[in-house]
Structures are given as C-alpha cells and as structure tokens.
Amino acid sequence: MRTFNTDVMIIGAGPAGSTAAALIQKAGFDCMIIEKQTFPRFVIGESLLPRCMDLLDEAGLLDAVKAENFMLKDGAVFKRGSETCTFRFDQQFTSGWGYTYQVPRERFDQVLAETVASKGVPILWQHGVTDVEFREDGSSVSMLEAPDGSQVSVTARFILDGSGYGRVLPRLLDLDEASMLPLRESYFTHVTGDRRPVGEGEGRIWICILDDPDNAWMWIIPFSDGKTSVGVVAKPDFLARYPEDPDEKLRAIIDDNVNTRGRLANCEFTFPVKRISGYSISAKKLYGKGFALMGNATEFLDPVFSSGVTLALESANRAAKTLIAQLQGESPDWQTAYVDHLMLGVDTFRTFVTAWYDDRLPTIFYSPIKPEVLQQQICSVLAGYVWDEENPCVRHHERTVEVIAKACAQYG
Numbered sequence: 001m002r003t004f005n006t007d008v009m010i011i012g013a014g015p016a017g018s019t020a021a022a023l024i025q026k027a028g029f030d031c032m033i034i035e036k037q038t039f040p041r042f043v044i045g046e047s048l049l050p051r052c053m054d055l056l057d058e059a060g061l062l063d064a065v066k067a068e069n070f071m072l073k074d075g076a077v078f079k080r081g082s083e084t085c086t087f088r089f090d091q092q093f094t095s096g097w098g099y100t101y102q103v104p105r106e107r108f109d110q111v112l113a114e115t116v117a118s119k120g121v122p123i124l125w126q127h128g129v130t131d132v133e134f135r136e137d138g139s140s141v142s143m144l145e146a147p148d149g150s151q152v153s154v155t156a157r158f159i160l161d162g163s164g165y166g167r168v169l170p171r172l173l174d175l176d177e178a179s180m181l182p183l184r185e186s187y188f189t190h191v192t193g194d195r196r197p198v199g200e201g202e203g204r205i206w207i208c209i210l211d212d213p214d215n216a217w218m219w220i221i222p223f224s225d226g227k228t229s230v231g232v233v234a235k236p237d238f239l240a241r242y243p244e245d246p247d248e249k250l251r252a253i254i255d256d257n258v259n260t261r262g263r264l265a266n267c268e269f270t271f272p273v274k275r276i277s278g279y280s281i282s283a284k285k286l287y288g289k290g291f292a293l294m295g296n297a298t299e300f301l302d303p304v305f306s307s308g309v310t311l312a313l314e315s316a317n318r319a320a321k322t323l324i325a326q327l328q329g330e331s332p333d334w335q336t337a338y339v340d341h342l343m344l345g346v347d348t349f350r351t352f353v354t355a356w357y358d359d360r361l362p363t364i365f366y367s368p369i370k371p372e373v374l375q376q377q378i379c380s381v382l383a384g385y386v387w388d389e390e391n392p393c394v395r396h397h398e399r400t401v402e403v404i405a406k407a408c409a410q411y412g
C-alpha cells in the first residue's frame with residue numbers, strides 16, 4: 001500500500017481546500033490535498049462576492065484569478081415585475097472591494113488548485129477519502145481509494161475537511177444536522193443568446209422574483225466567454241406547476257416571467273438542465289480533536305445571496321490560521337477563534353435568506369422610503385462584508401431587518 005505522511009491533510013480541492021492549503025504552505029507546514037475528481041469539473045456556484053477578493057489576496061491566489069479575465073461583477077440587480085433595486089458595490093457602508101467576478105467554476109477552481117500546486121502543495125487527484133481513524137492525540141490515519149481501486153493511506157497531524165457536498169467527515173463522524181430552512185430545489189444550465197444590458201451593469205447578477213407567494217427566483221449570471229448561467233430556486237410545489245422534463249421546465253419558467261423572458265426568450269441551453277435538491281444542511285459541530293470542517297462541509301444555507309464561495313473562503317482562512325497557531329505550539333480556542341467568528345457571518349446571511357423568502361427583504365428593497373445609508377449597509381452584506389460589526393445590518397441583523405421591514409410595510 002502507498003503511504004503518505006503530512007502535517008495537514010486537506011480533503012477537496014474546491015475553493016475552501018485550495019485556500020487553506022495556500023495559507024498553511026505559506027506558514028511553512030506540510031500539507032497535501034486529496035481530491036476525488038479530476039479538474040476541470042463542473043460545480044454550481046458561479047457568482048462571487050467582493051469579500052472573496054480580500055481572501056484570495058491573502059492566500060496569494062488573487063493575481064492568478066485576475067489573469068483569467070473573468071466577467072467583472074460590480075453589483076447585483078433585484079427585479080420584481082417592473083420594479084428594480086440595484087446595489088453597486090462601490091457604494092457600500094464597509095470599506096472594501098467595489099467589484100469581484102462571475103466565474104465558470106470549472107475554470108476558477110482549476111486555477112486555484114493549479115496555483116496552489118505550483119507553490120509546492122501536492123494534490124492527489126482522483127483519490128477519494130473513504131475512511132478516517134483518529135488516534136488519542138488527534139493525529140489520524142485516512143484510507144483513500146485510488147483510481148485503480150488500490151488503497152492508499154495518509155497519516156496526518158490534522159485534517160481540514162473541504163469536501164463540499166461530499167461531506168466526508170460529517171458523514172463518517174455522524175455530524176450531519178438537518179437545516180432549519182425548508183426544502184428547495186434548483187434547476188440550472190448555461191445558455192447562449194442572453195440579451196444582456198450593454199455597458200454599465202453588463203456583469204451584474206440579476207435575481208428575478210417569480211410569481212410565487214414564497215418568492216421563488218431565478219438567477220442570471222453573465223460570463224466573459226459570452227455564455228450565461230441561468231437557474232431557478234423554488235419549493236417543489238412551485239416547480240410542479242411546470243412540465244416534468246427539466247429542459248422544458250426551465251424553459252417554461254423563463255417564458256413565464258417578464259424579466260427572464262426579456263433576456264432569455266431566444267437563448268439556447270449549452271447542456272441539459274441539471275437539478276440539485278436538499279442542498280441546505282448544517283453540522284452538529286465544526287471542529288474536534290484533530291479536525292475542522294470548512295466551506296460547504298460546515299453548513300450551506302441557500303444560493304440567493306451568492307454567499308457559498310465567500311463562506312468557503314472565510315472558513316478556510318480562519319480554520320487555517322487557527323490551525324497554524326496550534327501547529328506553532330499555541331493552544332487556540334477553536335470555539336472563539338473559528339466557530340464564533342464564522343457564525344457571525346453565517347447568521348447574518350441566514351437572517352437575510354429568511355427575510356427574502358418571507359418577503360421582508362423585498363419589502364425593504366422596493367420601498368421608496370429606504371434611506372441611502374440603509375441601502376449602503378445592506379449592500380455591504382450583499383458584498384459579503386458580514387464580519388463588519390460597525391454595520392447595524394451585521395451587528396443587530398435580526399432586529400434591524402425586522403424593524404426596517406415593518407417601517408417600510410407601514411409607510412413605504
């Protein structure tokens with residue numbers, strides 16, 4: 001059996017895995033990434049938030065991303081019938097990046113992984129982690145399955161799990177926990193023939209609210225190669241109103257809405273429509289002796305505010321820094337250094353997601369009485385600056401959303 005020995009074994013070469021690897025390698029510790037697939041591989045989650053730019057920069061990955069000429073995203077546009085609410089990231093409360101990118105993930109993830117590999121981090125491609133045994137001192141021996149079916153073992157001082165929807169350690173250690181959010185599904189594809197806005201605003205994501213009391217919505221995410229990502233997110237009962245065949249379903253939903261129809265009426269799908277369901281999930285704990293979870297292996301909320309990659313990068317950044325302190329002989333408190341920090345951002349997004357679907361947030365978005373400073377504070381949340389406690393929409397997220405939504409409903 002082939003065997004490896006490393007300080008840190010990282011599961012998954014997605015954005016969480018690559019970011020953690022870059023930071024650990026920079027700090028002078030050995031790490032290796034185990035990735036089940038070969039890249040490029042498709043994964044959904046293509047619209048970044050400006051906060052990603054800080055995190056990519058800190059990991060030494062931003063220059064490689066910038067060199068790809070991805071579509072520049074400088075804001076988000078929320079459409080409801082004839083109403084439009086636009087957030088421009090250069091007009092926000094928190095001082096941060098005014099733009100980010102729309103990224104086909106097969107290329108984005110490959111660039112991150114290749115950059116990390118070029119810095120000297122070994123990546124075992126097409127090796128899936130199948131089993132992990134922890135020892136008393138937190139070190140572990142993991143079993144991997146190689147492409148030829150043979151077994152490989154990795155001994156590590158610590159494991160960072162960035163396995164995304166694979167959820168390797170949550171499954172092996174029985175850490176999966178049901179999400180508080182109700183079941184929603186998504187149908188999506190890439191298209192050609194999107195009639196985009198020309199000039200300013202070309203790269204902004206459009207979120208189009210559909211005719212549904214539960215605020216089902218569609219995304220339109222333009223890429224720089226001329227293709228556009230299109231998808232719907234809704235509860236099963238909304239989706240059941242449309243044809244069963246996934247291509248026909250998505251086409252019918254597009255045609256049913258004035259905003260999506262306006263851009264996509266004559267578009268062509270570049271691959272058969274894909275479906276993903278039951279993606280909202282949580283974890284009983286985010287760390288234990290010898291391991292920590294990152295990215296989607298922790299908790300995934302909902303796609304509506306494009307928070308997934310931002311939370312993957314932030315969790316990787318924090319987990320890596322906490323681990324580096326530990327490997328340097330300190331005794332960091334993982335609860336405060338990692339979990340409490342991460343959850344401030346997750347909980348802020350959770351409040352926004354809940355308020356989206358129960359209509360409090362659209363009530364605020366389309367209110368004529370919404371003050372400019374509130375627009376900027378909300379914009380910073382939508383830009384991913386959900387750790388800025390100077391922002392009342394972060395520090396008192398629940399109360400702020402509740403009070404403002406009531407005022408907007410009453411007077412707006």
Ligand SMILES: Cc1cc2nc3c(=O)[nH]c(=O)nc-3n(C[C@H](O)[C@H](O)[C@H](O)COP(=O)(O)OP(=O)(O)OC[C@H]3O[C@@H](n4cnc5c(N)ncnc54)[C@H](O)[C@@H]3O)c2cc1C
Binds near residue numbers: 036127163186309
């Ligand atoms: C419908 C939908 C739309 C979304 N839209 C957005 C969006 O616009 N913007 C956004 O930021 N996020 C979005 N997301 C969320 C986004 O997909 C994820 O948050 C993001 O991909 C998480 O990154 P990650 O690094 O944690 O995991 P991933 O990117 O999923 O990477 C995990 C890697 O681990 C590997 N792996 C799995 N199992 C094993 C194993 N046993 N051994 C070794 N390797 C393994 C996988 O092959 C994979 O490459 C969306 C999600 C959904 C469901």
